[in-house]
Amino acid sequence: MNTDFANDVIEGLSSKKKHLSSKYFYDDIGSRIFQEIMNMPEYYLTDSEFEILSLQAKQIIAAVNFDTPFNIVELGAGDGFKTFKLLEYLVNNEIEFHYVPVDISQGAMDSLTKKLKEKLPNLSIHPRVGDYFEILSKENVQTDIPSLLLFLGGNIGNYPEKEAVNLLQLFNDNMKKGDALLLGVDVKKNPIIVQNAYLDKHGITKRFNLNLLLRINKEFDGDFKVDDFDFYCHYDPISGDVKSYIVSLRNQKVALKKLDVMVDFKYDELIWTELSKKYSLEEIDVLAVQSNFKVVNHFLDCKHYFTDTLLIK
Ligand SMILES: C[S@@+](CC[C@H](N)C(=O)[O-])C[C@H]1O[C@@H](n2cnc3c(N)ncnc32)[C@H](O)[C@@H]1O
Numbered sequence: 001m002n003t004d005f006a007n008d009v010i011e012g013l014s015s016k017k018k019h020l021s022s023k024y025f026y027d028d029i030g031s032r033i034f035q036e037i038m039n040m041p042e043y044y045l046t047d048s049e050f051e052i053l054s055l056q057a058k059q060i061i062a063a064v065n066f067d068t069p070f071n072i073v074e075l076g077a078g079d080g081f082k083t084f085k086l087l088e089y090l091v092n093n094e095i096e097f098h099y100v101p102v103d104i105s106q107g108a109m110d111s112l113t114k115k116l117k118e119k120l121p122n123l124s125i126h127p128r129v130g131d132y133f134e135i136l137s138k139e140n141v142q143t144d145i146p147s148l149l150l151f152l153g154g155n156i157g158n159y160p161e162k163e164a165v166n167l168l169q170l171f172n173d174n175m176k177k178g179d180a181l182l183l184g185v186d187v188k189k190n191p192i193i194v195q196n197a198y199l200d201k202h203g204i205t206k207r208f209n210l211n212l213l214l215r216i217n218k219e220f221d222g223d224f225k226v227d228d229f230d231f232y233c234h235y236d237p238i239s240g241d242v243k244s245y246i247v248s249l250r251n252q253k254v255a256l257k258k259l260d261v262m263v264d265f266k267y268d269e270l271i272w273t274e275l276s277k278k279y280s281l282e283e284i285d286v287l288a289v290q291s292n293f294k295v296v297n298h299f300l301d302c303k304h305y306f307t308d309t310l311l312i313k
Pocket residue numbers: 023026031034075076077078079080081082102103104105108130131132133151152153154155
């Protein structure tokens with residue numbers, strides 16, 4: 001049994017304000033549903049970051065300005081769809097580097113490795129499956145050669161601001177002087193655009209959230225009935241917080257037999273599942289200072305919806 005997941009489920013569902021961590025969305029089915037989310041036209045984050053990495057790979061690598069060879073360590077690599085453009089630029093220009101994708105999802109890592117081996121046969125790739133917190137602090141992903149860490153897709157927005165600073169500081173602690181971090185951040189914008197990306201009319205984000213209940217059923221012999229739950233999310237344009245929730249549609253009891261737990265849900269009770277925080281460029285500058293990085297540049301897409309911000313230690 002995955003004990004971290006078990007402990008977090010017990011703690012989260014027995015709290016007064018129920019919550020589950022979004023990192024558990026990504027079992028193999030969840031990773032596939034997330035790819036569907038990324039393909040929705042409303043989910044501007046993918047197109048914006050894809051544009052940045054397609055059109056500005058050369059400028060990003062010039063700004064990094066490393067001697068070769070160097071490492072590219074990608075934290076939470078997922079399907080690597082956007083990173084591919086950066087890797088392709090480097091391979092096509094015969095710039096010597098090693099790619100180390102890290103992800104908690106074995107399925108995501110297997111399909112990424114297979115795809116990259118086919119598309120970029122000359123790529124030096126060293127995948128790691130596991131929690132990036134543990135891999136960063138326990139394993140030696142860093143070597144003598146310079147490293148560029150990638151934390152893309154707006155993942156940083158999944159952490160409340162204080163935890164985001166702690167996470168960036170953890171990255172910083174595991175970097176050598178002169179190493180760089182390319183940080184994907186979703187930028188504050190017209191709230192309707194943000195709201196439509198998360199409360200999508202296709203119901204894919206709802207399916208993504210409810211899959212977490214199905215995952216709990218599978219792993220802990222639970223009896224969640226997904227039709228008795230709904231999905232809601234809300235964007236607050238002042239704080240920049242998108243908060244996502246699962247909503248109980250009736251008073252109900254759910255048994256998690258393997259955990260020996262019975263969870264009571266009241267009518268309309270919420271489980272908070274995800275934070276997706278948006279930042280202004282000035283707020284990103286503050287995050288960087290608080291975690292002891294220097295901002296080299298904000299690489300923005302043409303609509304200024306998203307930034308891949310280059311930070312240096
Ligand atoms: C929102 S997706 C983004 C994927 C990719 N970076 C992108 O921009 O498309 C988050 C990815 O991070 C992985 N992930 C989430 N939490 C993680 C953790 N603590 N350690 C390792 N991987 C994690 C998930 O499995 C998922 O593939």
